[in-house]
Amino acid sequence: MNDDARPDYDLAVVGAGPAGQAACLALPDGPRIVVIDEQLRPGGQILRQPPRAFSVRGWLEGAEYRRLKARLAAFESLESVEWLGGCSVLGAREAGEGWRLALSDGGGVREVTARRILIATGCYDMAVPLPGWTLPGAMSAGGVQAFVKSQMLAPGHRIAFAGSHPLQLLAADQLRKAGGTVAAVAFSQPFRRFVLKALGRPWTALTNLPRLMSVLLMGWRLRAAGVPIHFGRAPTAVEGRDRVQGLRLEDGAVVACDAAAFCFGFLPQSDLPRAMGLAVRPARPGGWKACHDAWMRASRPGAYVAGETTGVKGADAAAAEGALAGLAVAVDMGVLPLREAVRRAAPVRRARARALRFAALLEAVADPGPLPDRDLPADTIVCRCEDVTMGDLRAALAIGADAGGVKLATRCGMGVCQGRNCEHGLLALLGGVSTEPHGFTPRFPARPIRIGDLLAED
Amino acid sequence: MRSDGDVRRGAPLTLLVDGQAVAAFEGETIATAMLARDLLAFRLDRGGRPRGLFCNMGVCGECLVTVAHGSASPRRLRACLTPAADGMIVTTRPDERR
Incomplete structure (x- = not known):
């Protein structure tokens, strides 16, 4: 060839x-x-x-x-x-x-x-770092939904959903229909913000009324099934020892669960x-x-x-x-x-x-707001692949490194996910994004592969 | 927890996960077989802490496990993308740290 x-x-x-x-x-x-x-x-x-x-x-x-x-x-x-x-x-x-x-x-x-x-x-799914989010049982809502859709599996006995995207209502509804137990659905933003953002685009809201109603209906079905739905209560930590045992919300309350699903957008x-x-x-x-x-x-x-x-x-x-x-x-x-x-x-x-x-x-309705990175405890892992913490990143940023410099100094973004889970968080810490060169330099391969397999190639 | 609704799964099979026999069905991924058995740790991080699967769509790499099957040499594969097979040997804690 x-x-x-x-x-x-x-x-x-x-x-x-x-x-x-x-x-x-x-x-x-x-x-x-x-x-x-x-x-x-x-x-x-x-x-x-x-x-x-x-x-x-x-x-x-x-x-x-x-x-x-x-x-x-x-x-x-x-x-x-x-x-x-x-x-x-x-x-x-x-x-x-x-x-x-x-x-x-x-x-x-x-x-x-x-x-x-x-x-x-x-x-x-956009990864949003939180204390404890690397505990086994903490997943993306899309991941949970994929188990339900394609494997007919509820990946936990009691699953708590949290985030800012309405899709988590659909994922929770599908999980419940498949026989899973939804511990709670917690939205970071208050309910009135949903209404205000929707009213900000009245024509679109009106022409998509059936869709919006179907989302409300999902929420209603979940509530009727006894699932608490919270608004204005962002998740602040995943609790547990060696595995998820609870999800802590902004007001300090802990939702008992053995799996947590996060839904902040895509x-x-x-x-x-x-x-x-x-x-x-x-x-x-x-x-x-x-x-x-x-x-x-x-x-x-x-x-x-x-x-x-x-x-x-x-x-x-x-x-x-x-x-x-x-x-x-x-x-x-x-x-x-x-x-x-x-x-x-x-x-x-x-x-x-x-x-x-x-x-x-x-997108307006689901806006996660500023990524909650700035207030995170120093030992919160941001780069899951290389175990780079918030404290590591702050130290690298303090000496004035850009994204590439932080990557070299801390290994943030060097793991098998190629930065897919951490680049956006790091860039938010760096004070926002304007143009491409501020991000990581994309590297081959896009997916994990054994070096021996590359060498064996003709 | 496998949904027991209107679903017929494939033929039963058994794989070994860290030496433990895990029952699964044809069509299930390694990740599904493990989670259904309440095996949530797919690796240990540098601090020795157990790590779970995160994205379930091949993006995050958190579910990379060592898979040996038949005579082929063991491979590091994403458990969320890899179908379970009878006799497969899965190791979540390889000797070498990745």
């Missing part, structure tokens, strides 16, 4: 969530497409499918999931797509007339080449775009979102981005962007006239605009 040879594929799609699926569905027959995802089955986090060995009746019911499942079924029936599930993309670099991707399936490393690449890798997956040299911008409430033109082309030729990689915005906007990227790839390959692409894109653009308005409302 040398750089002059014809690439293995016309298009490599990284991520099989709504964006990746929609891109494939928007492309006409013909192009050789490979879709790569770390999960064994497509769906993305929103439709984390149970394994093939399971059969689940009534999986993810409701109108919103129904539409998503219909798209997933259409995607799974595409014959033009080669599916590489259970496969991590470690990195991608420009090679000849396209991109060379390094892949790992846990058994070894191999490379594939593609003329074009679409990064549709979604987002992940960060775009930005490892690949940044390591590929694609332009990114600061995202809210943290992280980096990939830049793109009106057709989801990224800042380098042959690279496209879609979905939450370009900013957290929900499945509908992600699917719209995926469809635009698919049309753009078709135009750029010369298999679809621009005029036809423009025609097909028009309703997609309207759907995207609608979804973005709702996403903006949700």
Whole structure:
């Protein structure tokens, strides 16, 4: 496989969530497409499918999931797509007339080449350091939800939810329906702030009334089931010895639980775009979102981005962007006239605009406020991989180090997560983010891999 | 705690986690098998404190465990992404610190 040879594929799609699926569905027959995802089955986090060995009746019911499942079924029936599930993309670099991707399936490393690449890798839960948050049993709410959706498991006997994002109501509701016990749901912000933020965008709130009502209904169902829902009570510490035994809230009360799920919002997956040299911008409430033109082309030729990689915005906007990227790839390959692409894109653009308005409302409502880093006790771990504490960071910051300097001095961000859990917190400590060079320099590989496997590669 | 609702799991299997036999079902990840058995520690940190899984989507690396299966040499794999298999040997506390 040398750089002059014809690439293995016309298009490599990284991520099989709504964006990746929609891109494939928007492309006409013909192009050789490979879709790569770390999960064994497509769906993305929103439709984390149970394994093939399971059969689940009534999986993810409701109108919103129904539409998503219909798209997933259409995607799974595409014959033009080669599916590489259970496969991590470690990195991608420009090679000849396209991109060379390094892949790992846990058994070894191999490379594939593609003329074009679409990064549709979604987002992940934003980690917010707290005393005790490294105790076994403390998890992201998205992680808990994924256990419920795809493994039919409640990862604890009594799970307490805390954070600022309304999604925790959905995660708690799904957990309860699956037979789990929700110890409490605690929101950092007072209830009136939800109402005020929603009223700040009255038209969007009004046009999304059914959605907002469904969130209220979840809260009501939880309350009716005896689950306490708190507002204006941020979590301040996870209590326990060797495992979670309680979650302490702002007023000092401790919720007894054996697992805690945190939900403060989401960060775009930005490892690949940044390591590929694609332009990114600061995202809210943290992280980096990939830049793109009106057709989801990224800042380098042959690279496209879609979905939450370009900013957290929900499945509908992600699917719209995926469809635009698919049309753009078709135009750029010369298999679809621009005029036809423009025609097909028009309703997609309207759907995207609608979804973005709702996403903006949700972002305002879910705003975690300033990351509660500044008041943390010195022994609170911030970088989970390398056990770097708040005190270590303060000492490094006191001598005037920037993010890169702090990384070198403390190892913050040098672990297997590549800074995904700590970079945003460190940057908040550094006094906010303006441009890309303030963050860590992204490093290969984006996912953990044995050095021996890299050496064994041809 | 496995949900006992409208779900049929795969065939029963047994893996060894730190020498302990853990019953699981085909289709479950190593992480699911461990949590269902109330095994919450996937590694020890530098201070010797137990650490749990955090993200359950391959992002954080907190659930990296050593997995040996069949004749293949042991590998460091994310328990949240790796399906459990019969006869798999999982170690959460390898001799070498990572």
